[in-house]
Amino acid sequence: xxxxxxxxxxxxxxxxxxxxxxxxxxxxxxxxxxxxxxxxxxxxxxxxxxxxxxxxxxxxxxxxxxxxxxxxxxxxxxxxxxxxxxxxxxxxxxxxxxxxxxxxxxxxxxxxxxxxxxxxxxxxxxxxxxxxxxxxxxxxxxxxxxxxxxxxxxxxxxxxxxxxxxxxxxxxxxxxxxxxxxxxxxxxxxxxxxxxxxxxxxxxxxxxxxxxxxxxxxxxxxxxxxxxxxxxxxxxxxxxxxxxxxxxxxxxxxxxxxxxxxxxxxxxxxxxxxxxxxxxxxxxxxxxxxxxxxxxxxxxxxxxxxxxxxxxxxxxxxxxxxxxxxxxxxxxxxxxxxxxxxxxxxxxxxxxxxxxxxxxxxxxxxxxxxxxxxxxxxxxxxxxxxxxxxxxxxxxxxxxxx
Amino acid sequence: xxxxxxxxxxxxxxxxxxxxxxxxxxxxxxxxxxxxxxxxxxxxxxxxxxxxxxxxxxxxxxxxxxxxxxxxxxxxxxxxxxxxxxxxxxxxxxxxxxxxxxxxxxxxxxxxxxxxxxxxxxxxxxxxxxxxxxxxxxxxxxxxxxxxxxxxxxxxxxxxxxxxxxxxxxxxxxxxxxxxxxxxxxxxxxxxxxxxxxxxxxxxxxxxxxxxxxxxxxxxxxxxxxxxxxxxxxxxxxxxxxxxxxxxxxxxxxxxxxxxxxxxxxxxxxxxxxxxxxxxxxxxxxxxxxxxxxxxxxxxxxxxxxxxxxxxxxxxxxxxxxxxxxxxxxxxxxxxxxxxxxxxxxxxxxxxxxxxxxxxxxxxxxxxxxxxxxxxxxxxxxxxxxxxxxxxxxxxxxxxxx
Numbered sequence: 129x130x131x132x133x134x135x136x137x138x139x140x141x142x143x144x145x146x147x148x149x150x151x152x153x154x155x156x157x158x159x160x161x162x163x164x165x166x167x168x169x170x171x172x173x174x175x176x177x178x179x180x181x182x183x184x185x186x187x188x189x190x191x192x193x194x195x196x197x198x199x200x201x202x203x204x205x206x207x208x209x210x211x212x213x214x215x216x217x218x219x220x221x222x223x224x225x226x227x228x229x230x231x232x233x234x235x236x237x238x239x240x241x242x243x244x245x246x247x248x249x250x251x252x253x254x255x256x257x258x259x260x261x262x263x264x265x266x267x268x269x270x271x272x273x274x275x276x277x278x279x280x281x282x283x284x285x286x287x288x289x290x291x292x293x294x295x296x297x298x299x300x301x302x303x304x305x306x307x308x309x310x311x312x313x314x315x316x317x318x319x320x321x322x323x324x325x326x327x328x329x330x331x332x333x334x335x336x337x338x339x340x341x342x343x344x345x346x347x348x349x350x351x352x353x354x355x356x357x358x359x360x361x362x363x364x365x366x367x368x369x370x371x372x373x374x375x376x377x378x379x380x381x382x383x384x385x386x387x388x389x390x391x392x393x394x395x396x397x398x399x400x401x402x403x404x405x406x407x408x409x410x411x412x413x414x415x416x417x418x419x420x421x422x423x424x425x426x427x428x429x430x431x432x433x434x435x436x437x438x439x440x441x442x443x444x445x446x447x448x449x450x451x452x453x454x455x456x457x458x459x460x461x462x463x464x465x466x467x468x469x470x471x472x473x474x475x476x477x478x479x480x481x482x483x484x485x486x487x488x489x490x491x492x493x494x495x496x497x498x499x500x501x502x503x504x505x506x507x508x509x510x511x512x513x514x515x516x517x518x519x520x521x522x523x524x525x526x527x528x529x530x
Numbered sequence: 531x532x533x534x535x536x537x538x539x540x541x542x543x544x545x546x547x548x549x550x551x552x553x554x555x556x557x558x559x560x561x562x563x564x565x566x567x568x569x570x571x572x573x574x575x576x577x578x579x580x581x582x583x584x585x586x587x588x589x590x591x592x593x594x595x596x597x598x599x600x601x602x603x604x605x606x607x608x609x610x611x612x613x614x615x616x617x618x619x620x621x622x623x624x625x626x627x628x629x630x631x632x633x634x635x636x637x638x639x640x641x642x643x644x645x646x647x648x649x650x651x652x653x654x655x656x657x658x659x660x661x662x663x664x665x666x667x668x669x670x671x672x673x674x675x676x677x678x679x680x681x682x683x684x685x686x687x688x689x690x691x692x693x694x695x696x697x698x699x700x701x702x703x704x705x706x707x708x709x710x711x712x713x714x715x716x717x718x719x720x721x722x723x724x725x726x727x728x729x730x731x732x733x734x735x736x737x738x739x740x741x742x743x744x745x746x747x748x749x750x751x752x753x754x755x756x757x758x759x760x761x762x763x764x765x766x767x768x769x770x771x772x773x774x775x776x777x778x779x780x781x782x783x784x785x786x787x788x789x790x791x792x793x794x795x796x797x798x799x800x801x802x803x804x805x806x807x808x809x810x811x812x813x814x815x816x817x818x819x820x821x822x823x824x825x826x827x828x829x830x831x832x833x834x835x836x837x838x839x840x841x842x843x844x845x846x847x848x849x850x851x852x853x854x855x856x857x858x859x860x861x862x863x864x865x866x867x868x869x870x871x872x873x874x875x876x877x878x879x880x881x882x883x884x885x886x887x888x889x890x891x892x893x894x895x896x897x898x899x900x901x902x903x904x905x906x907x908x909x910x911x912x913x914x915x916x917x918x919x920x921x922x923x924x925x926x927x928x929x930x931x932x
Contacts, residue, residue: 144586178606182613184546189613196624197609200602204580207599211584211591222598226628227673248673271629271650 130295131253132157135167135263135285140300140359141205142172144212150359151212153300154258158218163253165294167263167285168209170201191236195265195275199225202262202281210260220258223248225265226273230284232266238277239266241284244291261288279340286343290350297352299339300359305366306331306338309382313517314524320380322367327380328354330472330506344368378482379473379527384520386467386513388418389441390498392433393448395425395458403432405455406448413447415440419468419501419510429458433499435510438464466498467516470508471523483507489526495519532697533655534559537569537665537687542702542761543607544574546614552761553614555702556660560620565655567696569665569687570611572603593638597667597677601627604664604683612662622660625650627667628675632686634668640679641668643686646693663690681742688745692752699754701741702761707768708733708740711784715919716926722782724769729782730756732874732908746770780884781875781929786922788869788915790820791843792901794835795850797827797860805834807857808850815849817842821870821903821912831860835901837912840866868900869918872910873925885909891928897921 134157136150150168158164178197182189206222213220229245252259263281266274276283282299289297306328309317323331325348332341338356347354347368357365396402403422410417420434436444441462448460476482486507490497495518499510511519536559538552552570560566580599584591591599608624615622631647654661665683668676678685684701691699708730711719725733727750734743740758749756749770759767798804805824812819822836838846843864850862878884888909892899897920901912913921 144583147587181546181606181610185549185610186613186617190616193609193612193616193624196612196626197606200605200609203602203605204583204599207595207602208583208587210595210598211588214592214595215588222595224598224675273626 129161131163131165131292133165133167133285133289133292133294133297134300135281135298136169136300136359137281137302138169138172138175138205139302141168141209144208146359147205147209147212150300151209151216151218153359153362154209154213155216155218158258165249165253165259165261165288165292166209167261167281167288168202168205169263169281170198171205171208174201174204192272195236195239196273198275199262199265199273202264206260206262213258213260218258219256220260221252222260222262223252224262225284226267226271228261228288230266230287232268232274232276234268234270234272234274236272236274239268239274241266241276241287244287246291249288249292279342282340282343283346286346286350286352286354289352290346294352296355297347298355298357298365299343300357301338302358302360303338303356304358304361304363305356306368306381308380308528309520309524310384313384313520314382316521316528317524318528320366321364322369323380324474325368325370326505327472327474328368330470330503331381331383339368378475378479379471381472382520382524382527383470383472384467384516385470386516387438388435388466388468388510389438389462389464390433390435390466390510391441391444391448392431392461392463393455393457393459394431394461395429396432397456398424398428398430402430402455405451406432409447409451409455410436410444413443415444415447419499419508421499435466435468435499465513466510467513468508468510469516469519469523470506471527472506474505476507477504485526486523489522490519493518493522495522531563533565533567533694535567535569535687535691535694535696535699536702537683537700538571538702538761539683539704540571540574540577541704543570543611546610548761549607549611549614552702553611553618553620555761555764556611556615557618557620560660567651567655567661567663567690567694568611569663569683569690570604570607571665571683572600573607573610576603576606594674597638597641598675600677601664601667601675604666608662608664615660615662620660621658622662623654624662624664625654626664627686628669628673630663630690632668632689634670634676634678636670636672636674636676638674638676641670641676643668643678643689646689648693651690651694681744684742684745685748688748688752688754688756691754692748696754698757699749700757700759700767701745702759703740704760704762705740705758706760706763706765707758708770708783710782710930711922711926712786715786715922716784718930719926720930722768723766724771725782726876727770727772728907729874729876730770732872732905733783733785741770780877780881781873783874784922784926784929785872785874786869786918787872788918789840790837790868790870790912791840791864791866792835792837792868792912793843793846793850794833794863794865795857795859795861796833796863797831798834799858800826800830800832804832804857807853808834811849811853811857812838812846815845817846817849821901821910823901837868837870837901867915868912869915870910870912871918871921871925872908873929874908876907878909879906887928888925891924892921895920895924897924 232239354368634641756770
């Protein structure tokens with residue numbers, strides 16, 4: 129007798145067979161007596177196919193028309209899934225972004241949600257219908273179609289769950305939940321029953337791509353109970369909430385991010401303002417900088433190194449070269465054979481020695497640490513990409529055993 | 531400096547190359563200083579593909595969800611065409627049915643237009659933008675998506691032209707205009723410069739599938755000037771209007787309809803109410819009956835024969851057999867190797883002898899006439915399908931010469 133929001137991604141609705149499987153999950157939830165709202169993404173490769181079609185006609189179409197085009201993908205998904213539920217005799221109605229009053233700002237292709245109307249959804253729930261909502265899309269104040277950008281359907285689901293005070297927001301994916309480490313890399317990794325929003329945020333930003341940060345942040349802000357679970361296996365997933373039962377271990381998971389590069393500036397003048405100039409230029413170029421290390425160099429110079437996403441390396445290098453005179457470095461180097469390994473855990477803050485345990489595991493495994501960064505619930509180290517698998521297993525073994 | 535509505539069908543926007551050609555026509559119209567509204571259908575086979583996808587999931591989906599699904603096709607077309615115009619530096623905006631306030635009744639899959647809002651379209655025209663409108667679709671009073679059924683995009687174009695008092699509504703097709711007969715069947719057929727709404731209506735219903743009756747009826751009611759022309763060849767088409775310049779000949783065209791069948795009921799009682807019972811049953815089964823012939827049979831019985839579309843034959847035969855006792859016929863037969871040949875002309879009404887000319891031509895060509903039906907601007911005869919090509923050429927020769 130709960131109000132449940134379920135979200136299924138593009139791979140979960142890629143073809144007729146998969147849509148029927150999703151419809152089966154929805155039917156079971158409905159038959160158990162729940163009110164059910166379902167948010168769907170576009171089928172499998174639909175969005176990519178539409179982008180290809182667009183680029184064949186115009187390599188640089190306006191974002192407004194691109195959103196008009198792409199929003200059809202989710203509309204197709206909800207109509208097809210509604211038909212599958214109709215065949216199972218489940219009362220159902222599909223609704224687009226504009227039909228549920230999903231209002232956004234006008235940043236086409238990466239719009240932010242401003243408000244969600246509830247009248248239509250509530251009226252349909254009162255009529256005992258399953259409500260299928262097109263994810264990823266909304267309308268701005270001009271009634272023009274907008275899309276929410278990456279992870280948009282997750283955000284749609286959480287926004288609706290928040291607005292309607294849903295008891296639970298289930299995000300169905302192709303994994304059964306959140307693991308202590310990537311099971312493909314660490315065979316002994318196990319699934320977590322619960323995890324806090326903060327831990328989930330750190331894990332997501334560290335490369336454990338289960339949930340998008342934007343939706344987790346929104347869930348935390350509005351206290352939406354999330355559950356990450358599989359659309360293929362019918363078993364409990366991982367709950368994401370404010371406070372979780374303390375587990376024996378103090379950390380929740382280990383994440384690896386190989387999509388980074390380290391940039392080093394050698395021979396900078398040891399005077400105030402040097403770091404400011406570098407990172408002001410990076411910010412201007414909209415480049416996110418992650419770990420920063422400053423060290424003393426030779427002959428009263430200093431060195432600064434930092435990491436950026438690999439996709440930002442070219443822009444970062446160009447920005448630095450363009451501003452070489454203002455910054456004043458002797459040497460610039462880049463290394464993209466590095467990898468960031470992180471442990472995350474809300475319990476860490478009250479448990480001294482967690483970082484030391486990680487360093488010990490890496491030392492025992494003969495892995496060299498090149499940079500270190502810590503936050504209240506996270507410890508990250510930069511290591512050579514070649515060491516990453518050994519390092520991950522060693523750290524997992526240290527904290528979780530076999 | 532006119533307001534022009536242009537409509538392009540699905541084959542005209544089937545791929546990137548064709549969309550660019552259509553965009554070229556639109557650009558030329560805009561560059562000539564006109565305000566331009568363009569109505570587009572779904573690309574080529576898009577609608578059929580979507581129907582296949584639906585039927586794979588549910589052989590009998592609700593019409594509401596089918597409309598939700600199919601309306602995406604036109605949305606894709608307008609977005610892609612907008613991108614083509616953007617590339618040509620033509621200011622443009624695409625709008626869906628709900629965005630232009632295209633209000634319909636709730637007959638999903640065959641909705642009737644109730645009203646068209648003009649604010650958004652006018653505002654965009656005032657900003658000197660080409661307005662691309664998704665044809666075939668609207669929304670009902672619940673804000674649910676509806677589609678207009680066959681010929682829906684033509685109807686969208688005419689409705690907008692009527693509401694905005696457009697100077698001209700151009701319907702682009704794959705033929706250059708309306709011909710005196712099908713040029714594939716009658717090589718000497720020639721294109722008409724002008725034709726009246728009534729003639730167009732008769733020709734369309736007789737199988738000359740250029741414009742849909744529904745849009746022509748609406749155009750006549752609101753006095754919308756139509757032009758039928760080709761999206762492949764840049765030359766004047768055929769104008770459809772209330773009064774046309776009298777041409778030397780009294781008829782406008784000859785049409786053939788092979789998609790019919792003749793049903794004959796033999797040995798009916800010669801008493802009142804027999805015909806009533808038959809055609810009441812047909813009406814109940816939603817079967818359109820065309821030509822009806824009643825003749826005296828043997829032994830104080832009578833025979834009734836009539837024509838229906840071939841797609842309705844099975845339903846008609848079943849209805850008659852189900853009601854055999856109430857109707858009381860001795861014998862029932864069906865013949866689908868027949869064909870209806872018709873001449874149409876608004877001038878006919880004031881010109882006696884037109885029908886006789888047609889019969890003479892058929893007699894000279896040794897074509898046997900099996901049934902005859904006439905209206906104020908039309909004469910139709912039922913003949914054997916095998917005679918249809920000879921008959922068509924003979925009648926064309928009689929009225930239009932070589």
